[in-house]
Amino acid sequence: MNIAGFAARNLARRPARTLLSILGIGLAIGSAVALLGLGRTLIDGVEGSLEERGIAMIATQRGGTDIFGGRVRESLGPGLAAIPGVRDVEGELFAFTTSPQGRLLVVAGWSRHSRAWRDAPVAAGSLPGNDDRRAVLIGDVVAETLGLRIGDSLEVFDETFRIAGITRYTSALNRGLVVMPLDVLQEISFVPGQVTAFHLLLDPGLTPAQRADVRRAIEAAGPLRASEARELFTQDRDIQVLNAIAQAISMIALLVGGLNVLNTLLMSVQERTREIGIIAAMGWSDARIVALIMLEGAFLGLAGCVLGGAIGIGIARGFRHIPSIGDYLRFDPSLENLLLPIGFAMLICLAGSAYPAARAVLLSPAEALRRT
Secondary structure, three states: OHHHHHHHHHHHHHHHHHHHHHHHHHHHHHHHHHHHHHHHHHHHHHHHHHEEEOOEEEEEEEEOOOOOOEEHHHHHHHHHHHOEEEEEEEEEEEEEOOOOOEEEEEEEEEOOHHHHHHOOEEEEEEEOOOOOOOEEEHHHHHHHHOOOOOOOOOOOOOOEEEEEEEEEOHHHHHOOOEEEEEHHHHHHHEEEEEEOEEEEOOOOOOOOHHHHHHHHHHHHHHOOEEEEOHHHHHHHHHHHHHHHHHHHHHHHHHHHHHHHHHHHHHHHHHOOOHHHHHHHHHOOOOOHHHHHHHHHHHHHHHHHHHHHHHHHHHHHHHHHHHHHHHOOOOOOOOOOHHHHHHHHHHHHHHHHHHHHHHHHHHHHHHHHHHHH
């Protein structure tokens, strides 16, 4: 029997302990995959919603701590539209509220003259008329979640609106939007003349240097910060906090998985002291004994990684059934989300094997054989 078969046999001799260790590692990795992927999914979801609408650059409040909480003056829009390289500028206001059923609603205010309003993919019903201040568009996810149809009423900030149309976007975030005219949302949310951000469409074919010039011109036009879609989150406090919490919890979970390996192998070495003494007396070198124990740890880690990947994907799919997440995001773990925690877990498992392996070779064969 080769050394790998010997290591596998040793683990199979104590199936309950081995399975519990694998389960512990798998749960740790699955939690890490889910938590690390959640922040990435939020970024991808917002980026996808902007790309679907053709938005190339965004201007938000300079110094704002999060992208949805800032406010800038709507009157800055014409100045931004005059910047060379800028094809169009659209102000958008975001607000958050809850429906009478207790579901989170993401409300967006768009100008009736904007491209976003004109090009909204209305799958049922129609765009509200120019004089209709009490009509809204809702995404198909909102309609399905709340059981709403064309002509039904929806309460937003204690105001009642009629559903004029149901949109069908591709990105999950856009599918969860309630859209109303910008001036109406400004009025009912008490922020007249303000928007959350300006969405900028740029001339096609701009070089990186020209895009950089556009950014500098935007930031010189007022208290604004210009960003590409993904860059929005580099200074977003909420995303930073979410990622920090996810990383901290993931690290703790993976360390607990490593402690499971340490405990399992330490108990195994303690119980097999005589056996280790016998193989040492038979001529096994210290290096080979250490390799045997480390292989057992690696086998535990590999089995835990396979299980953990499956658990992580299962948790990800479970997120879709949580209304506050699944209505706005579609979480599918990427290869990076899987490889990072799995690689870290394998290192921890091998580190957890090191101490039991060292213990296994500290005793001389004669002393080990005397132990019962």
